[in-house]
Amino acid sequence: MEQAQEAQGSLPRTAAATTPQNPWPLRVLSEKLKQHIENSPESWVEGQLLEANVRNGHAYLTLRDVDVDYSFSVTVWASVMRSLDTPPEVGSRVVARVKPSFYAKTGRLSLNASDLRPVGLGDLLARLERLRRALFDEGLFDPARKRPLPLLPGRIGLVTGRDSDAEKDVVRNATLRWPAVQFDIRNTAVQGVNAVAEVTAALRELDANPDVEVIIIARGGGALEDLLPFSSEDLVRAVAACTTPVISAIGHEADRPILDDVADVRASTPTDAAKRVVPDLAEELANLAQARNRLDRAVRANVERETQRIASLRARPVLSNPESMVQGRREDLVRLGQRSTLAMRASLARGHDSIAHLRAQVRALSPQQTLDRGYAVIQLESGDIVRSAEQAPTGSEVQVRLARGRLAATVTHSHTPEEGNTP
Structure with a gap:
């Protein structure tokens, strides 16, 4: 010891x-x-x-x-x-x-x-509701974050259980609607302890593939306990972080998993997801035929309307007898020519009358006209006109201009009238 x-x-x-x-x-x-x-x-x-x-x-x-x-x-x-x-x-x-x-x-x-x-079920629902409210407050359910689905995706990613009815429903219905559709399928656990990790890994793998244009997460319903992985916070946040649109197709109407709220589109069932992700070829062909019929009717109606319009234009006199338009313009030209000739002649006559009147006035004011009435113009030898007797004293030599001819004269006597007296 x-x-x-x-x-x-x-x-x-x-x-x-x-x-x-x-x-x-x-x-x-x-x-x-x-x-x-x-x-x-x-x-x-x-x-x-x-x-x-x-x-x-x-x-x-x-x-x-x-x-x-x-x-x-x-x-x-x-x-x-x-x-x-x-x-x-x-x-x-x-x-x-x-x-x-x-x-x-x-x-x-x-x-x-x-x-x-x-x-208990009540405890689970209360816990899920608290998580749902917290994620809502974060804005993960905001409609502005929802991405639109592509019109016709080239490749669809599908996350679902192996050999499940959900996989068969999605593939069969999508193929029936659009035979050329292609799938990239990831089979994972959709309930139990491994479901969250496997679904999240498959989701991230498909999101990283540039050929995948939309992702469907599908399960064919089940009890609330079986659907709990689709309300996992880790999976919900992984869906919110995806850059590829995600469709939630968990076929359970009574209790919606949180995945439905964060996904870009919620489908009530896997079949509904198939209908949402691709258009119906038969319906599209019918729509195309209907559109072609409408286009054909519109073209025919337009052609008929334009044909009637052309016929109406051709029925107008100017097109049925084009010479009438030329004849009318010709008559207008003749009429306008006549009017311009008459106006020119009238203007010339008025001009002649005006000139004659002005000539008469000028002649009336002319010195010659004064001489013609018997008056004479007396000029000194220098050529200045004699206007006063004082300008031509006795003995001055003057020229007398008559209406016809001239006279030479000598002043023998001059008389200047007194102021105020008229000569």
Whole structure:
């Protein structure tokens, strides 16, 4: 005993102090792990029961995470089992108050449950509603974020279960509507613990493919618990981050998964998704034929209307007898020529009369006209006109200009009349 204590006292105090020459015995590590783990406080956890074995009143359970493939052994002692309202059932979703337990002899880590409660439908719906409200407040459901579907996608990405009715419905109905449609299909788990991870990975892979123009996530309905992966926050955010339009085709009308709210288009069923993603070839051909008929009628009506218009134009006199227009213009020219000739002659006559009148006036004012009436013009030798007797004193030589001819004369006598007297 004393040797053991001495040996114990020589052991390293911490794990970091151990060496190959001075290691811990395995029991020391086990005891220290047990002490550390069992000092952890109790916590509430949620999961799905994979196994439930009841022996001697004790329940030995396997609890798995609802989203990823993590599981843990849980022990429910008989004293706790007696206080439960309902015994644990495989496949049920539960919350448990657990505390870690480490069995040092075998190095087995497990959880001891002091309370176990099934998660009711009301609790699930309330939790989903809280998540839905939080994502709505973030704006992930904003209609402005919704991307329009392509008119005729060249390639459609489809995420669905392997050999599922949803896959068959989408492919069959889309092919019936548009035989040339092409699919890029990713088969994943659509319920259970692996569903979220597999659907998210397939979604991101299809979104990264530039040939895929639209993605359909399809499942043929199911119970609320089965559809919980399509309300996972991780999957919802992955859909919101996609650059490719996404159609949610989860065939469950009663309780809509959150995926329906964040997707660009919600289809009520996989068949509805097929109808939304491609047009109906027969319907398009019918529409094309109808459009061609309308176009044909419109062209015919236009041609007929223009034909009638041309006939109406041809029936007009100017086109039925074009010479009448020339004859009318010819008559107009003759009439205008006559009017201009008459106007010119009248203008010339008025000009002649005006000239004769002006000539008469000029002649009336002419000195010659005065001479013709018997008057004479007397000029000095210098040529100045004599206007006063003083200009031609006695003995002056003057020229007398008559109406016809001239006279030379000598002034023999001159008389100047007194002022105020008329000569």
